[in-house]
Amino acid sequence: MEKKTFNPLEWMDNSNQQQQYTEQNYQPVTDDNSEVEKVIQNIEANHIDIAPNYNDWINIGFAFADEFGESGRSLFHRVSQYYSGYNTKECDKQFDNCLKSKGQGVSLKTFFFLAKQAGVSIVTQSNDQYNAKSSNHKSSKATPVQEYQEEEPIKEIMPTFPKFLYPELPEYLQQVVDVATSDEERDILLLGSLAAISACFPKLYGIYDGKKVFSNLFLFITAQASAGKGRLVHCRQLVNPIHKELREEAKLHKQHFELEMAEYNANKGKVEGVEKPAKPPEKMLFIPANNSSTGAYQLLGDSDGKGLIFETEGDTLAHAFKSDYGNYSDGFRKAFHHETISYYRRTDREFVDIESPCLSTVLSGTPKQVSALIPSAENGLFSRFIFYFMNVKPVWKNVFASTTDNGLDDYFENLGNQFYELHKLLKSNGDFQFYLTADQQEQFNQFFSEIQVKYLNLQGMDYMATIRRLGLIAFRFCMLFSALRILETGDTSNKLICEERDFQTALAMIKVLVKHSSKVFGELPQEETKPTRMNRKEKFLYALPRNFNRQKYLEVAKKLNIPAKTAEGYITGFIKSNLIHREQQDTYTNLSIEENKDVEDAKD
Incomplete structure (x- = not known):
């Protein structure tokens, strides 16, 4: 271990000024x-x-020795173990020296300060108290002590889908996004339309991991208030004609039921063997999130196990999940994989199974609303969603600029009528099975294998479920693109082969969405018994330029309050995981941004 043995004289000479600050200001x-x-x-x-x-290390030893005595030894080892030259014998020897020199005036305040400086989350006193103490301290000293100021953190800008992707989309989706006025708006219109129409292909399926899967998607668009996520509401209009058709069908069934009930009541007690007519199903596409668990399941069952939850306020669903009568989170999660949902209908004393449910979901809300719906990643709800975190731009938008003649409502109503025609066409045909080619399957497995290795290194095992379900989501993207191509080709054969452009588009989208999911994942609230997820490693990787040397990565580490030794360890881990390539001595290439290289070259 390279940290030398404690020298009291050297410590007293070198640590005095730092000690003044760490003890009195923090x-x-x-x-x-x-x-x-x-x-x-x-x-x-x-x-x-x-x-x-060295000085920081021995100060921690003094603090633990002074506060805890011999019981502080294990704490000292736990803190010291992440130093690259850590040695248990030398650490013990150092703590022995600290015990012998007990009473040097170093307290736990030093430990908390050093932890905070290294990026560990520490709860501190209010700023008023801090400033008052700092002011009193400075006025009592002949030489002012330099105040500690954190450098401004690197602002994280979330990526948008690459521009080359949009001309390759099916023509119908190109019309959907054509009215967008920003990159983010275009992205959410694309994702919102895919998630909405994913509820409307009951006869489209593919085989994924040996199981029959349909096209249904779960989407959550998140951003601060007034960031522009309200555009998502227009995606509802794309499938509104289908909802209206189902409601008209339910209305006719209800009228017929009322006639039958009138006849039943007239003959009851007069004609033997008259059976009471059964209530007709309440068919609909849009299933309200504000519902009891039985109500939600019954509406889904009445619509043959198919439906769409579309809520522009994500906490509507969150409130339902938190209530005793409305918690259908379990069935909601099962629906993503088309697993049977079972429930008991108390009124009719009936046990009901909804087999192969096909539920899609479109939600939007603030980051706090995400946390309200998904307080942790443990129950699997998080990994089922596509997340898109919108960048907030403090620029006034021209509210009078228009890309349509009669406004967006009329524009999307027309697009809804177009999709309704496709829906009727596919509904009148048999089942459609979707396939990837053999080459696409090989590319698919290679792509997600690399993504999994990368994010296991960055986020750990808790994020693996998200990566694996993004694979299924990519497969469903391809299914939807292929189905929409029917509007262009008119080919209604029951075998859909994915076009290469649609396959590559889906993978390009996943490259971006995995970063958005990682961003939201890193901001999920943690259990009190668990440490806060720092996610500094990922921020460090993405803050590095494409080409850099040791001096540059240490500069980036300093801005993120990452100690030099920790940064060196991160770099070593990135190299082993093929996230960074070492060209030669002190020359590195950040491979994590290689996927955007073509886009950047195109911009140049």
Whole structure:
């Protein structure tokens, strides 16, 4: 271990000025053992070396020795273990020296400060208290102590779909996105339309991982208020004619039922063997999210197990899931994989199975509404969604600019009528089976294998379910693109082969969406017993330029408050995972941004 043995004279000479700041200016809420334990758990979860230099390391030893005595030894080891030259014997020897020198005036405040400086989340006193203490301290010293200021963090801009993707879309989708006035708006119109129409292909299926799957998608568009996600509502109009058709059908059934009931009531007790007519199903496409669990299942069952939840306020569904009577989260998750949903209808004393449910979902909301719906990734709900995190642009939008003659409502109503014609055509035919070619299957497996390796390194095992379900989502994208091509070709044969352009478009979309999902995943609330997910490693990787050297990556690490030793460890891990390539000594290439190289070249 390269950290040398403690020298009291050297420590007193070198640490005085830093000690003044760390002890007096940085104040944690509490200094008790439970707070230290929480911070160390956070350090262990993120493998952070909070004391890369000698003075910081021995100060932590003094703090633990002074506060906890011999019981602080294990804490010292736990904090020291992420130093590249960590050695248990030398660490023990150092702590022995700290115990002997007990009373040097170093407290736990130093430990909290160093942890905070290394990027570990620490709860501190209010800014007013902090500023007051800082002001009092400076006025009492002849030489002002330099205040600690964090560098402004690197702003994270989420990527949009590459421009080359849009001319390759089916013509119908090109019409959908043609009215967009920004890259983000175009993306959400594409995703919203795909998710909405995914509920309307009951006879389209493919075989994925040995199972029969349909085209249904779950989508959540998230952004701060007034960011522009409201455009998503127009995607509802694309399938509104189908909903109206089902409601008209239900209306006719109800009228017929009322006539039968009138006849039944007239003959009841007069004619032997008269049976009471059964209530007709409430057929509909749009299933309201604000529903009881039995109500939601019954509406889905009445519509032959097919439906679409379309809510522009994501907390509508969140509130339903949190209520005792409305928690149908279990059935909601099952529907993604078309697993049988079973429920008991108390009124009719009837046990009901909905086999192969086909439910699609379109939601939008703020990041807090995402957290309200999905408080953690553990139950699998998160991984079933496509997430798109919109960038907020503080620029006033020209609200009078128009890309249509009669407004967007008329424009999307017309597109809805076009899709309705396709829906009727496919409904009148038999089943359609979708296929990828052998070459596409090979590319598909290779693509997702590489994505999985990359994000297991960045996000850990908790993110693996998201990667694997993005594979199914990509397959469903291809299904939908192929079905929409029928509007162009008129070919209604029962075997759909994916065109290469549609296959490549789906993969290009996934390259972007995996980053959006990772962004939302990193912001999910954590259980109190677990350390906060820092996700610094991923931010560090994406902040690196395409070509860089050691000096450059240390500059980036400093901006993100990542210690140099930790950054070196990240670089080593990235190289092993093929996220970064070392061309030669002190020359690196960031392969994680290679996928955008063609786009950047086109812009240049």
